[in-house]
Amino acid sequence: IIRDGIEEDHLAQIQVKGSHFLLSRDRLGVAPLYYGKINDGVFCFASEVKALLEVTRKIKEFPLGYTYNGNRMLSSTRLEKQKVVNIPVNRIKGKLRKLLESGVRKRLPNGPIGIWLSGGLDSSTIAAIIASQVGKIHTFTVGLSGASDIGFAEVVARYIGSKHHQLVVSLKDLLKILPEVIYHLESFDALLVRSSLTNYLVARLSSEYVPVVFSGEGGDELFAGYEYLKSIPPEDLANELFNITKRLHNTAFQRVDRCAAAHGLLVHVVFADSRVVDYALSIPVKFKIKKGVEKWILRQAVADLLPSGVLKRTKVKFWEGAGVGILLSQYADKKISDRAFSQERVLPQRLVLTSKEELMCYRIFRNCFGEIKDFDWMGRTKGIPSQQV
Structure with a gap:
């Protein structure tokens, strides 16, 4: 079983009884799962694509919230839109706070605990809640020299009294691990790769101290943290x-x-807790973006847990806060000619690479996994869609 660690709806699992089996995946896809069929009709599945590539090139991502019984897909538990609540805002923020605290509490392991801390609202919220429940925790931050994440993370770490670990890296360090990251990530999506570089390094750093970490992922999607959402x-x-x-x-x-x-490492994603997700989807959007302030209701719910500077910090893209910014893009622009980009940017299925940075990532991806003609299993970040020519 591959799971978030404690919650039964964060898993991909197989149940076998005799010659029959059931294969299931959680409704959010916190746990990865892929499947394929070999020429003789044998069904195969894995949590990573690279395992399946050894036996087949016909791979698909297992759909969210579905179960496969050996013959067909059955819908089991899917993410549903929620009825919007109509209660006073103080009750909303109070319940949200309790759900976040509960989501942390049921995931607390025995032994040392760490959290990947960017100094942004989401990871700082989870860090502060953990610290309030267990006392001393480890916090981990990685970024380039002068990156805003490093300074804000230090502020939060001092405020909650954590044992803080930070690693300052250079572009050379990022380029050195780029092939490793793409191999493990199984993607050449430029923005996903870019944001994974420091995430990979912070995972390596934290593995030296703790077996279990928490992540603040999911808060931006649930509480409207992205700048473009303000124009909708x-x-x-x-x-x-x-x-x-x-x-x-x-x-x-x-x-x-x-x-x-x-x-x-085992990683816990509290914002993906089923009760947190369902309740967040029921909160009126007027409390998510209020007077131009993103994630307003989340800020209100944890106002007493964090320093004012962090509460007022605006959303910064993951790679920008870590200082990565457009360094990879600039590097790729220097290394790849316009002619090479024009010749290589159209992939099988007429998938179009959108930048030289993405072509650089694709070349490494191809070296890792060979020529792949079908990318149905690979997602693309919003903002660099799969274009057709």
């Missing part, structure tokens, strides 16, 4: 949040899972 009409915002939450399985959740697994 309120009547359409709830639907957009629902849709990007459904896409977490092959973006942020994939990054977290692969980086942790590469270093033997």
Whole structure:
């Protein structure tokens, strides 16, 4: 069983009885699962694509919230839109706080605990709640020199009294691990790879101290943390949040899972707790973006747990906060000519690479896994869609 660690709805599992079996995946896709069929009709499955590539090239991602009984797919538990609550805001923030605290409490392991801390609202929230329940914890941050994440993470670590570990890296360090990251990530999606570089390093750092870590992924999707969401009409915002939450399985959740697994870590994602997700989807969008402030209701729910500077910090993209920014893009622009990009950017299925950075990642991906003609199993980050020519 591959799971979030404690919660029964964060898993991919197989149940076998005699010659019959059931294969299931959780509704958010916190646990990865892929499947394929070999020429003689044998059904195969794995939590990583690389395992299946040894026996077949016909691979698909197992659908979220479904069970396969050996003959057909059966819908079991799917993410559903929630009825919007109509209660005072103080009750909303109070219940949200209790659900987050409960989500942390039931995942607490025996032994040392760590959290990947960026100094942003989401990871700081989880770190503060853990510290309030167990006392001393380990916090881990990785970034380039001068990165905003490093400074904000230090502020949070001092505030909650954690044992803080940080690693300052260079572009050379990032380029050195790029092939490792793409191999474990199983993707050439430029933005996903970019954000995975420091995530991979923080996983490696934390594995030296703790066997279990917490991550703050999911908060931006549930509580409207992205800048572009502010331009969406309120009547359409709830639907957009629902849709990007459904896409977490092959973006942020994939990054977290692969980086942790590469270093033997168990990672917990509290914002993916089923009760937290369902309640967040029921909160009116007017309390998610209020007077131009993103994640307003989450800030209110944890206002007494965090320093004011962190509570007021605006959303920064994962790779920007760590200082990675457009360094990879600039590097690729220097290394790959316009002619080479024009010749190589169209892949099988007429999938179009959108930048030289993505071509650089694809070349490494191809060296790792060979020529692949079908990418149905691989997601793409919103903002660099699969284009057709």
